[in-house]
Amino acid sequence: MITQLIHSGANSIPRSKSMHDAKYASILTPIGKIGISVLNSKLESISWLSESSPLIEPDDQSTKYIASELSNYFMNPNYRFNVDMMLVGTPFQKRVWEALINIPPGQVMTYGELAKQLSTSPRAVGGACKANPIPIIVPCHRVVAMNSLGGFFGEQSGHMMDIKTWLLRHEGAKL
Known part of the structure; x- marks a missing residue:
C-alpha cells in the first residue's frame, strides 16, 4: 500500500x-x-x-x-x-502519478492509452512522467509509446533508456 x-x-x-x-x-x-x-x-x-x-x-x-x-x-x-511519499507537483502531474501507481508490474500502457483514461494528451502524460520525483515506486517506466519504448526522463536513447528496458524486463513485461 x-x-x-x-x-x-x-x-x-x-x-x-x-x-x-x-x-x-x-x-x-x-x-x-x-x-x-x-x-x-x-x-x-x-x-x-x-x-x-x-x-x-x-x-x-x-x-x-x-x-x-x-x-x-x-x-x-x-x-x-x-x-x-511526499509527492510534489501540479494537480495534473499528481493525477498522472496516481494513475501510474495502478499499472501492475509486468504490464505497460501507452502514453495514448493513459492520456485517454485521463482525458488529456499523450505529450502531457510524457511531461508528467518526466517530472516524476519518485521513479520505480511511481512506475513511469511502465508507460511506453505505441510502437516503441518511448522515452525515459527526457531521453530517447542512452543510459536512461537502458534503465527503462532493464526495469521492464525485470518485471516480465513483453517488449
Whole structure:
C-alpha cells in the first residue's frame, strides 16, 4: 500500500524548507546508484546517481526502510511497496502519478492509452512522467509509446533508456 502527502509545486529536487531537514542515502542497485531523500519519514525523491557518486549508507530508520523497500523490489519485481511519499507537483502531474501507481508490474500502457483514461494528451502524460520525483515506486517506466519504448526522463536513447528496458524486463513485461 502506498500513501502520499501531497504538496503544491512542480520541482523534483528536494523540497524541504532547509536542506538539512531531509535525510539522504544512496544505494547500489542492479541499475546503478540510486539516491533517496526522505523528509519527515516520507519519501521525497529517488534520483539516478553517477558511478562516481559516493555511497551514503542509510543511517536512520526512514532511509534504511526505503532502502529495504527498494532492495525488496530488486529481488522480487512483484513486490508491493509500502511507502509513505511526499509527492510534489501540479494537480495534473499528481493525477498522472496516481494513475501510474495502478499499472501492475509486468504490464505497460501507452502514453495514448493513459492520456485517454485521463482525458488529456499523450505529450502531457510524457511531461508528467518526466517530472516524476519518485521513479520505480511511481512506475513511469511502465508507460511506453505505441510502437516503441518511448522515452525515459527526457531521453530517447542512452543510459536512461537502458534503465527503462532493464526495469521492464525485470518485471516480465513483453517488449
